[in-house]
Amino acid sequence: MTTATLEKLALHGGPRTVPEGTILPWPPKDASDRDLVLASLNGTNHAFGPNCIELQKEFAAWNGSRFAIATNSGTAALHMAIAACGCGTADEVLVPAYSWSSSATCILHHSCIPVFVDIDFDTMLIDPAKLEEKISPRTKAIVAVHLHGLSADMDPILAVARKHGLKVIEDACQAHGALYKGKKVGTLGDCAAFSFNQNKCLSAGEGGMFVTEDESLHRNAQQLWSFGETRAPSESRDFHAYALGWMYRTSDLPAAFARAQLRKLDGYLAHQRRAVSRLAEQLAGVEGLLLPPQPDGRVWNGYNYVIRLDTSHLPSAQDAGAYRDRVVKALQAEGVPATVWQKFILPSMTVFRAQNGFGAGHPWSHPLARPVVYDPAEYPVAQRHCDTHFCIINPLRMPNGDAAVDAVARGIHKVMANLANLD
Ligand SMILES: *Cc1c(COP(=O)(O)O)cnc(C)c1O
Numbered sequence: 001m002t003t004a005t006l007e008k009l010a011l012h013g014g015p016r017t018v019p020e021g022t023i024l025p026w027p028p029k030d031a032s033d034r035d036l037v038l039a040s041l042n043g044t045n046h047a048f049g050p051n052c053i054e055l056q057k058e059f060a061a062w063n064g065s066r067f068a069i070a071t072n073s074g075t076a077a078l079h080m081a082i083a084a085c086g087c088g089t090a091d092e093v094l095v096p097a098y099s100w101s102s103s104a105t106c107i108l109h110h111s112c113i114p115v116f117v118d119i120d121f122d123t124m125l126i127d128p129a130k131l132e133e134k135i136s137p138r139t140k141a142i143v144a145v146h147l148h149g150l151s152a153d154m155d156p157i158l159a160v161a162r163k164h165g166l167k168v169i170e171d172a173c174q175a176h177g178a179l180y181k182g183k184k185v186g187t188l189g190d191c192a193a194f195s196f197n198q199n200k201c202l203s204a205g206e207g208g209m210f211v212t213e214d215e216s217l218h219r220n221a222q223q224l225w226s227f228g229e230t231r232a233p234s235e236s237r238d239f240h241a242y243a244l245g246w247m248y249r250t251s252d253l254p255a256a257f258a259r260a261q262l263r264k265l266d267g268y269l270a271h272q273r274r275a276v277s278r279l280a281e282q283l284a285g286v287e288g289l290l291l292p293p294q295p296d297g298r299v300w301n302g303y304n305y306v307i308r309l310d311t312s313h314l315p316s317a318q319d320a321g322a323y324r325d326r327v328v329k330a331l332q333a334e335g336v337p338a339t340v341w342q343k344f345i346l347p348s349m350t351v352f353r354a355q356n357g358f359g360a361g362h363p364w365s366h367p368l369a370r371p372v373v374y375d376p377a378e379y380p381v382a383q384r385h386c387d388t389h390f391c392i393i394n395p396l397r398m399p400n401g402d403a404a405v406d407a408v409a410r411g412i413h414k415v416m417a418n419l420a421n422l423d
Pocket of ligand 1: 072073075100147173174195196197207
C-alpha cells in the first residue's frame with residue numbers, strides 16, 4: 001500500500017489506482033438465466049404466467065415464508081403491506097428518518113401519514129429507543145427497514161409494537177438472506193417486502209415479493225395486488241372489482257430471470273460476505289474512517305458496505321457534507337466506485353415537507369389527521385450519517401473477486417493518506 005499512497009492523486013493527474021474495466025457490472029448471467037428466460041419467451045403466457053407462480057413458491061421456500069405474492073416492485077409490495085396491516089386514511093405509520101424514499105411514500109400511497117423516527121448512528125437503522133415518543137393514538141404500524149442488508153433490531157421493535165398493538169412491516173428490499181438471531185428477515189414481523197430491482201441482491205431488472213405468515217394479511221394484500229378482485233386464487237376469477245385495487249402483478253419474463261438468479265443467491269451472498277470481510281480487514285485502522293459494525297446476533301448479507309468519515313476535526317457539522325463530497329470525488333477519480341447512497345434524509349424531502357401528496361393537502365388535511373411537523377432538525381443522527389457516508393457496492397459482488405476488493409482498498413488508502421492535498 002505504501003508505494004501507491006505516495007503517488008499523486010488521480011484527481012490531480014496522478015495514476016488511477018483502479019484501472020478502467022476492473023469492476024464488472026451486476027448481476028452476472030450464465031446459460032441458466034438464458035435458458036429460463038428464453039423458455040418463458042417461447043411460451044404462450046407472458047402476463048402472470050407459470051414462472052411467476054413458481055417464483056412465489058421457490059422464494060417462499062427459500063425464505064421460510066408461508067405465503068408469497070410476486071409483484072412488479074418492492075414499492076408495490078410495501079404498499080400491499082401497509083394495506084394488509086389494516087392501516088387506513090390518516091392513520092400514522094412510524095418509519096426511519098433515513099431510508100429509500102419509498103419506505104415512506106408507500107405509507108402515503110394508502111392515504112396514511114408517515115411519522116419519522118431517528119436512527120442509531122452505529123447500525124444506521126431505526127433506533128428502537130426513540131419509537132415510543134413518536135406513538136400517538138393514530139399510530140397503526142412500524143416499517144422496520146433492514147437497511148444496507150443488516151437486520152433492524154427486531155426484539156425491542158416487536159416489544160414496543162406488542163405493547164401498543166401495532167403491526168410491524170419489514171422493508172427487506174436490501175436484505176435478502178440477512179439473519180436476526182438465526183432467523184431470516186421477512187419472517188420476523190407481520191409481513192415484509194423484498195425488491196428484485198437490478199441493484200438488489202436478487203436482481204431481475206424490476207420486481208418484488210410480499211411475504212407473510214398470516215393468512216388474513218395474505219388475503220388483504222392479494223386484493224390490492226390485482227384490481228381489487230377478492231377471490232382466492234383457487235377460485236375462478238369473476239372479474240368484479242370488489243374493492244379499490246391496483247395492478248401490482250409482475251410478468252413472466254422478469255419472473256423467469258428472478259428464478260434463475262434465486263438458484264444462485266446463496267452463492268452470491270456467501271461471496272459478498274467474504275468480500276466485505278476482506279475489505280474490512282484491509283481498511284481496519286485507516287485514520288479518518290468509521291467502518292460499519294456487525295452487531296452480535298445479526299448476520300448481514302453484504303449488500304452495501306457503508307463507510308462514514310470521521311468529521312470531528314471540522315470546525316462545524318455543516319461542513320461535513322462538502323468534505324465528504326470532496327473525498328468521494330477523489331475516490332471516483334482513482335476509479336473507486338464510491339457513491340453517496342442518499343443525499344437527503346426523508347424528513348427533508350419535498351414530498352413530505354410540502355404535505356400535499358394527492359393535492360388539497362391530502363392525507364394530512366383529512367379531518368381525522370393529527371397535525372405532524374417534518375423538521376429535519378429533529379433527526380440529527382440521520383443527518384450526521386447522511387452527510388458523512390459513502391458506499392461501496394459492486395466491487396463486493398460477483399463476478400468481481402479479490403483483485404477488485406484489493407484495488408478498491410488501495411484507492412481508499414491512497415485518498416485517505418492524501419487528505420491534505422484534496423483541494
Ligand atoms: C429498493 C428499495 C425499495 C424499493 O424497491 P423497488 O423494487 O425499487 O420498488 C424500498 N426500500 C428500500 C430500503 C430499498 O432499497
